[in-house]
Amino acid sequence: MSEERKFICVSCPLGCGLTVTLDDAGEVVKVEGNTCARGASYARSEVKDPRRVFASTVRVKGGKLPVCPVRSKTPAPKGKLFEIAEAVAGIEVDAPVRIGQVLIHNVCGTDADIVASRDLEAV
Amino acid sequence: MIERIDVLIIGAGPAGVAAGLGARREGAERVVVVERDWDLGGILQQCIHPGFGLRTFKEELTGPEYMHRFIKQAHDEGVEFRTNTMVFQIDRETNTVWTMNKERGIEALNPSAIVLTMGCRERPLGAIRIPGTRPSGIYTAGTAQRFVNMEGYMPGKRAVILGSGDIGLIMARRMIWEGAEVEGVYEVMSWPGGLRRNIAQCLDDYGIPFHLKTTVTKIHGQDRLEGVTVAEVDDHMTPIKGTERYVECDTLLLAIGLIPENELSRMAGVDIHPVTGGPVVNDLLQTSNPAIFAAGNVVIVYDLVDNVSDEGLIAGASAAKFAAGKISADVKRIPVKGGENVRLYSPQYITGETDATIFMRVTHPIEGACKVFAEPDLYSQRLRYARPGEMNEVHIKAEQIRNAVDLSEITIDIQPL
Numbered sequence: 256m257s258e259e260r261k262f263i264c265v266s267c268p269l270g271c272g273l274t275v276t277l278d279d280a281g282e283v284v285k286v287e288g289n290t291c292a293r294g295a296s297y298a299r300s301e302v303k304d305p306r307r308v309f310a311s312t313v314r315v316k317g318g319k320l321p322v323c324p325v326r327s328k329t330p331a332p333k334g335k336l337f338e339i340a341e342a343v344a345g346i347e348v349d350a351p352v353r354i355g356q357v358l359i360h361n362v363c364g365t366d367a368d369i370v371a372s373r374d375l376e377a378v
Numbered sequence: 379m380i381e382r383i384d385v386l387i388i389g390a391g392p393a394g395v396a397a398g399l400g401a402r403r404e405g406a407e408r409v410v411v412v413e414r415d416w417d418l419g420g421i422l423q424q425c426i427h428p429g430f431g432l433r434t435f436k437e438e439l440t441g442p443e444y445m446h447r448f449i450k451q452a453h454d455e456g457v458e459f460r461t462n463t464m465v466f467q468i469d470r471e472t473n474t475v476w477t478m479n480k481e482r483g484i485e486a487l488n489p490s491a492i493v494l495t496m497g498c499r500e501r502p503l504g505a506i507r508i509p510g511t512r513p514s515g516i517y518t519a520g521t522a523q524r525f526v527n528m529e530g531y532m533p534g535k536r537a538v539i540l541g542s543g544d545i546g547l548i549m550a551r552r553m554i555w556e557g558a559e560v561e562g563v564y565e566v567m568s569w570p571g572g573l574r575r576n577i578a579q580c581l582d583d584y585g586i587p588f589h590l591k592t593t594v595t596k597i598h599g600q601d602r603l604e605g606v607t608v609a610e611v612d613d614h615m616t617p618i619k620g621t622e623r624y625v626e627c628d629t630l631l632l633a634i635g636l637i638p639e640n641e642l643s644r645m646a647g648v649d650i651h652p653v654t655g656g657p658v659v660n661d662l663l664q665t666s667n668p669a670i671f672a673a674g675n676v677v678i679v680y681d682l683v684d685n686v687s688d689e690g691l692i693a694g695a696s697a698a699k700f701a702a703g704k705i706s707a708d709v710k711r712i713p714v715k716g717g718e719n720v721r722l723y724s725p726q727y728i729t730g731e732t733d734a735t736i737f738m739r740v741t742h743p744i745e746g747a748c749k750v751f752a753e754p755d756l757y758s759q760r761l762r763y764a765r766p767g768e769m770n771e772v773h774i775k776a777e778q779i780r781n782a783v784d785l786s787e788i789t790i791d792i793q794p795l
Contacts, residue, residue: 263578267432268682268768270574307579308428310440311555312527319416322530324426324442333583340555354446372426373442 306330318350350377386489391420393674393690394495398457400694419445470647490701498675515603519545534629544572546633551580562587660727661734663693678724717791730779
């Protein structure tokens with residue numbers, strides 16, 4: 256028995272409707288509905304190891320703003336996003352902050368780094 | 379001493395920064411962008427989620443990262459910025475732009491060309507007249523986004539979201555990630571306002587219910603919001619008796635539409651389009667005042683910042699050409715008309731001086747194969763569907779217009795196949 260799974264591709268603003276066919280062993284045998292290669296690889300990743308880029312803020316000491324936006328540099332496992340959110344909420348950094356500066360290495364053992372996504376000057 | 383400015387740009391969001399670049403690249407010597415905030419980048423500084431710039435940079439950036447790249451380019455290419463500077467008046471006879479700044483005081487600037495890039499504002503609660511009380515806890519989604527992402531405050535613990543514009547969807551996920559509950563998203567129309575991928579990655583990922591043809595009919599609570607009544611609506615958007623349901627919440631976020639911000643444009647006397655709410659423009663992004671150009675969400679509300687930046691580049695380049703006397707006063711002005719399925723579009727005139735992109739939205743979803751076209755015989759493209767939440771485009775080459783004989787009007791439309 257093969258299994259079909261349907262979802263919306265989030266790789267770009269088009270939002271293609273994807274249909275992925277899996278064989279008995281859970282291996283992807285067919286991807287339909289995608290209009291580009293990014294969509295095909297998203298479909299494979301979504302059934303095997305769903306990932307999302309996480310974006311939030313961290314507290315900043317002495318900055319022009321009280322918080323600085325951060326992101327996971329690479330997509331992190333979807334099942335770990337809330338754990339990552341806790342880790343990010345738990346830190347405070349000193350201004351100035353530079354865009355791309357790594358604030359947490361391998362957050363929650365996911366091999367994704369949390370990096371600053373803007374420059375934030377000190378007051 | 380009268381300061382000489384070739385191109386003055388009002389607003390340093392994505393459209394304004396790109397306009398600065400466009401003007402410099404076209405050879406304008408002094409290009410000044412005025413911004414009332416202390417920071418550059420406009421609304422994208424609070425849009426900290428990824429999803430910006432895939433077309434421009436071939437990768438998905440967060441809002442601040444996207445602006446960082448453009449702002450750096452603008453600095454490198456000699457665009458001048460004046461922050462903490464408010465434009466409070468534009469004189470329509472002389473095109474004098476009056477600015478106010480704590481250090482510089484009040485100044486009257488007389489640039490050779492002006493670009494309007496003030497963006498848009500959110501429709502507020504007052505625009506939809508919901509019965510009930512007016513407690514605290516009701517915010518536009520963008521205000522809540524600013525609280526959470528730039529000021530470090532959470533607006534509440536249990537939210538209802540009215541309207542399904544992208545900012546509301548993004549904020550649903552943002553609230554969840556910050557530990558709040560989102561009871562549901564309610565949309566009065568029978569189709570979503572935002573992009574499908576945002577419904578997938580912001581609602582479906584977290585099991586947030588999405589209710590179409592449903593709206594908030596009453597607000598409850600004295601000092602702080604305590605709950606809302608929601609009800610289904612019929613095809614005339616009238617609430618259906620017997621479908622009312624009380625939902626407990628301390629926060630109501632509104633994602634009910636965006637309106638181009640044209641207070642200054644009106645002051646400057648440029649013609650405003652009754653449907654887009656933005657200046658009437660030609661494909662050079664020139665308004666009814668030949669020295670004033672406009673780009674981005676101040677003209678028509680776009681889905682994608684890449685399009686806003688592209689339009690900014692065009693408006694800046696056109697303003698630089700005008701400042702140098704390179705746009706003739708009698709450019710062609712061929713009107714564009716929208717067909718029966720087109721709700722709004724921009725630009726409204728085509729000159730044939732440049733390759734043109736006309737952006738448009740359909741009045742209602744057309745599911746299944748259809749085509750977007752421009753007549754007479756200028757453009758035709760097959761589509762898999764057309765939806766109001768996703769803009770469509772028509773592309774017309776300058777030579778098509780230059781070579782046309784007796785072209786008095788262009789009609790654009792989308793029709794099922």
